[in-house]
Amino acid sequence: MAEQDDGDVILELKDITKAYSGIVALKKADLKLRRGAVNVLVGENGAGKSTMMRIIAGVERPTLGEIWMDGERIHLNSPADAVRHGIGIVFQELNLFGNLSVAENIFATREITRGLRGIDHKAQVEKANEFLNRLEAGISADTLAEDLPIGQQQLVEIARAVSLDTRILIMDEPTSALSAAEVDVLFRVIADLKARGVAIVYISHRLEELMRIGDYITVLKDGQITGHAMVKDIDTRWIVRSMIGSDAKDFAKQVEHEPGAEVFRTEDICLPRAQGGYAVDHVSIGVRKGEILGIYGLMGAGRSELFECIMGRHEHYTGKIFVEGEELKGRDTTRRIREGLSLIPEDRQREGLVQSMSIADNLSMASLGQFLKAGFHIDLKREKEAIANAIRNLSIKAKNPDLDVTSMSGGNQQKVVIGKALMTGPKVLLMDEPSRGIDVGAKADVFRTMRRLAGEGLAILFSTSDLEEVMALSDRIAVMSNGRLVMVVDRRDATEDMVISASAEGHKTKRMHA
Amino acid sequence: MTTATHTAATGNHLSTGAALLTLMKLRTFIALFAVIIFFSIFAPNFLSTANMILMSKHATQNAFLAIGMTFVIITGGIDLSVGSIVGLCGMIAGGLIMYGVALPLGYTVYFNIVEVAVIVMVVGILIGAVNGLLITRLNVAPFIATLGTLYVARGMALLYSDGQTLPNLTGREDLGNQGFSYLGSGSILGLPVSVWILIVVALGAAYFARFVPLGRHIFAVGGNERASRMSGIRVNRVKMFVYMFSGFCAAIVGLVISSELMASHPATGTNLELNAIAAAVLGGTSMSGGRGTIGGTIIGAFVIGILSDGLVMMGVSSFWQMVIKGLVIIVAVVVDQAQRRLQQRVTLMQMAKAG
Numbered sequence: 042m043a044e045q046d047d048g049d050v051i052l053e054l055k056d057i058t059k060a061y062s063g064i065v066a067l068k069k070a071d072l073k074l075r076r077g078a079v080n081v082l083v084g085e086n087g088a089g090k091s092t093m094m095r096i097i098a099g100v101e102r103p104t105l106g107e108i109w110m111d112g113e114r115i116h117l118n119s120p121a122d123a124v125r126h127g128i129g130i131v132f133q134e135l136n137l138f139g140n141l142s143v144a145e146n147i148f149a150t151r152e153i154t155r156g157l158r159g160i161d162h163k164a165q166v167e168k169a170n171e172f173l174n175r176l177e178a179g180i181s182a183d184t185l186a187e188d189l190p191i192g193q194q195q196l197v198e199i200a201r202a203v204s205l206d207t208r209i210l211i212m213d214e215p216t217s218a219l220s221a222a223e224v225d226v227l228f229r230v231i232a233d234l235k236a237r238g239v240a241i242v243y244i245s246h247r248l249e250e251l252m253r254i255g256d257y258i259t260v261l262k263d264g265q266i267t268g269h270a271m272v273k274d275i276d277t278r279w280i281v282r283s284m285i286g287s288d289a290k291d292f293a294k295q296v297e298h299e300p301g302a303e304v305f306r307t308e309d310i311c312l313p314r315a316q317g318g319y320a321v322d323h324v325s326i327g328v329r330k331g332e333i334l335g336i337y338g339l340m341g342a343g344r345s346e347l348f349e350c351i352m353g354r355h356e357h358y359t360g361k362i363f364v365e366g367e368e369l370k371g372r373d374t375t376r377r378i379r380e381g382l383s384l385i386p387e388d389r390q391r392e393g394l395v396q397s398m399s400i401a402d403n404l405s406m407a408s409l410g411q412f413l414k415a416g417f418h419i420d421l422k423r424e425k426e427a428i429a430n431a432i433r434n435l436s437i438k439a440k441n442p443d444l445d446v447t448s449m450s451g452g453n454q455q456k457v458v459i460g461k462a463l464m465t466g467p468k469v470l471l472m473d474e475p476s477r478g479i480d481v482g483a484k485a486d487v488f489r490t491m492r493r494l495a496g497e498g499l500a501i502l503f504s505t506s507d508l509e510e511v512m513a514l515s516d517r518i519a520v521m522s523n524g525r526l527v528m529v530v531d532r533r534d535a536t537e538d539m540v541i542s543a544s545a546e547g548h549k550t551k552r553m554h555a
Numbered sequence: 556m557t558t559a560t561h562t563a564a565t566g567n568h569l570s571t572g573a574a575l576l577t578l579m580k581l582r583t584f585i586a587l588f589a590v591i592i593f594f595s596i597f598a599p600n601f602l603s604t605a606n607m608i609l610m611s612k613h614a615t616q617n618a619f620l621a622i623g624m625t626f627v628i629i630t631g632g633i634d635l636s637v638g639s640i641v642g643l644c645g646m647i648a649g650g651l652i653m654y655g656v657a658l659p660l661g662y663t664v665y666f667n668i669v670e671v672a673v674i675v676m677v678v679g680i681l682i683g684a685v686n687g688l689l690i691t692r693l694n695v696a697p698f699i700a701t702l703g704t705l706y707v708a709r710g711m712a713l714l715y716s717d718g719q720t721l722p723n724l725t726g727r728e729d730l731g732n733q734g735f736s737y738l739g740s741g742s743i744l745g746l747p748v749s750v751w752i753l754i755v756v757a758l759g760a761a762y763f764a765r766f767v768p769l770g771r772h773i774f775a776v777g778g779n780e781r782a783s784r785m786s787g788i789r790v791n792r793v794k795m796f797v798y799m800f801s802g803f804c805a806a807i808v809g810l811v812i813s814s815e816l817m818a819s820h821p822a823t824g825t826n827l828e829l830n831a832i833a834a835a836v837l838g839g840t841s842m843s844g845g846r847g848t849i850g851g852t853i854i855g856a857f858v859i860g861i862l863s864d865g866l867v868m869m870g871v872s873s874f875w876q877m878v879i880k881g882l883v884i885i886v887a888v889v890v891d892q893a894q895r896r897l898q899q900r901v902t903l904m905q906m907a908k909a910g
Contacts, residue, residue, distance in 0.1 A: 395778035397845030407786035
């Protein structure tokens with residue numbers, strides 16, 4: 042790309058590196074934010090966008106590197122520091138106090154007070170309503186935040202950020218929960234802020250949105266900046282190329298083998314949502330021996346919830362689950378594992394690993410029962426052999442299995458979680474976003490392993506929101522949208538367009554009803 | 556040790572950090588040697604055999620409770636009720652020996668000492684089970700659930716004799732319940748019986764933590780409860796077990812103390828739960844769960860025991876003793892936190908450098 046003019050830079054990140062236990066989220070990244078412009082940031086899941094924003098918002102401190110504002114080096118040690126420097130953020134996950142009113146949420150930490158007489162609730166509600174009206178939100182400022190639907194909660198977050206009078210406003214996927222009309226309003230507000238000289242940082246996966254609203258664009262990939270340009274100079278193809286990189290992903294070649302008989306089937310799995318409707322909406326699906334079934338869907342499509350139902354994690358789901366023709370009873374994860382199911386959860390840190398334990402202990406924790414002598418004594422030698430086997434089979438890079446599991450990279454941690462699941466000897470393996478937050482090399486390893494396991498006769502169900510991944514890895518592709526299974530198709534008959542349009546299906550019908 | 560050699564290669568700055576880490580990891584040992592050396596210089600007769608035996612008896616009481624407490628803390632919980640269980644179990648032991656169990660129609664059943672011990676231990680386990688049920692089935696926070704049983708058990712101990720001490724638990728020859736004193740005053744090969752029991756319980760607990768699936772699961776549950784559930788570990792069963800085991804350990808202490816004094820006093824064991832927590836933490840058990848060892852806890856219990864006895868021998872006022880004990884505990888936790896932060900920094904810096 043041509044060198045673009047430096048414009049009116051308000052904030053600059055120089056050489057920022059951020060390491061978490063297990064993964065380096067940002068590697069020597071530079072970023073310039075310009076006044077009175079929409080600075081767009083794109084990248085795949087786990088590319089490091091959110092980490093970068095959390096650093097700017099003072100939520101995280103960089104491991105290495107500097108932050109400069111208006112030509113001066115600054116230190117953002119806390120969110121309060123960032124606010125003092127005029128930085129506001131709308132987080133991807135909602136950060137509202139559900140038990141407080143909308144007005145109280147908007148004015149949290151800077152309540153309008155009347156001296157000793159405490160908080161002036163009336164003034165707060167009035168001022169909050171002003172901001173909300175500007176967003177045409179149709180929300181009354183004295184309702185409780187938790188009583189609002191997600192889309193309106195999102196608007197409250199935006200109103201709070203706008204009310205801060207910020208010089209830099211970060212919006213992390215602000216439209217993910219908004220309707221088309223609400224998005225239009227938001228864009229009008231953004232244009233208004235821009236005119237007043239605010240630097241907007243805009244993160245989104247929706248490329249057409251970025252093209253519509255962005256001025257400058259920065260692309261992140263695996264924690265590094267891979268592209269920087271003015272939006273008027275580029276097209277969506279350029280974005281995709283910078284995001285994915287010229288090196289095509291190393292997907293394991295298909296091992297041609299015919300899948301066997303059906304080993305796993307669900308019938309009419311339903312999981313009601315607390316706010317009404319279904320998180321999983323009458324899903325019936327079957328997998329055959331040696332088959333990889335990829336479930337594609339956007340965030341909130343109900344893939345994780347479906348897996349959790351299958352593992353018996355939800356008390357109140359309905360429907361039937363069969364393994365090798367036998368219906369599984371009860372709602373008990375321990376029994377489900379014994380009956381041949383195993384899940385690799387999406388959130389490795391919260392649900393996959395025990396961070397305080399060693400690599401070896403993490404691998405064997407779910408299958409200790411296999412190494413028993415006399416019914417209670419763990420045969421350490423047999424356990425050690427099994428652990429060594431798993432490390433070899435999955436090519437886990439572990440110098441010493443007795444080291445803490447957190448000393449490894451994210452990709453190797455993921456392999457440990459996979460190894461743990463495999464050591465229970467499953468017939469059906471469920472993998473929820475198995476490539477999330479791991480680097481390219483580890484991804485390729487994981488994909489190869491999935492292929493090999495399918496070749497050995499394991500039935501695999503995996504979920505992903507990566508189109509390329511689902512097209513390349515699956516024998517059959519299922520698409521979920523808004524809790525419903527909208528399409529199941531053989532890979533040979535699937536096209537990308539088909540899958541994408543199917544993934545929006547559930548929302549269309551919903552909006553028609555609404 | 557591997558961390559030390561590994562980091563030494565990456566640079567001077569990191570290697571000093573690693574050396575410091577090693578020192579911090581050995582802090583309980585260092586503390587134990589420090590108190591022993593200190594008191595053998597400043598406290599007369601500290602190293603005499605008689606004193607050693609006396610001190611080990613004292614430390615043993617803390618150690619029993621601390622072993623049970625360690626498992627509880629590793630699961631991420633806390634058991635405040637153990638001191639009260641000690642008191643209640645002591646009273647029940649005394650009552651069974653002195654009065655037996657009165658049946659209707661005027662009969663009274665007396666048990667021999669072994670039966671008494673078994674009954675008392677079952678009572679301890681049952682109180683632990685109540686804690687466990689409150690925490691797992693009724694979702695009461697461990698702190699509150701065991702605070703409740705702390706009061707209930709202590710109240711019951713006081714009610715049992717209307718606050719009176721049950722003296723002279725020698726038993727009667729015609730009832731066949733003599734010999735209670737053996738537990739507290741007997742010795743085998745020069746070591747007090749209670750110390751032998753401690754050795755058996757400690758080895759059993761250490762074996763359990765390493766060689767039995769339920770024991771391993773204690774660490775998993777404390778490290779990450781959600782991940783444990785997802786891996787098919789029956790979390791509630793693990794929690795039930797640790798509180799029952801803690802109750803069992805408390806019952807043993809109740810028996811040992813009553814036997815030593817040959818009397819049961821309902822206030823026995825007051826505040827012992829705090830000593831147990833302190834010993835566990837001093838021994839490297841992390842209050843946030845997931846980490847801890849039986850060996851470390853035993854050393855921690857001995858540090859606290861030796862510290863209090865040594866200060867008494869030096870004639871330090873009991874008020875100052877409390878101040879010093881408190882400071883030692885605080886320093887232990889501060890060092891623990893510093894170690895964790897340092898460890899994290901060292902690994903993160905390594906990862907950032909390696910890219």
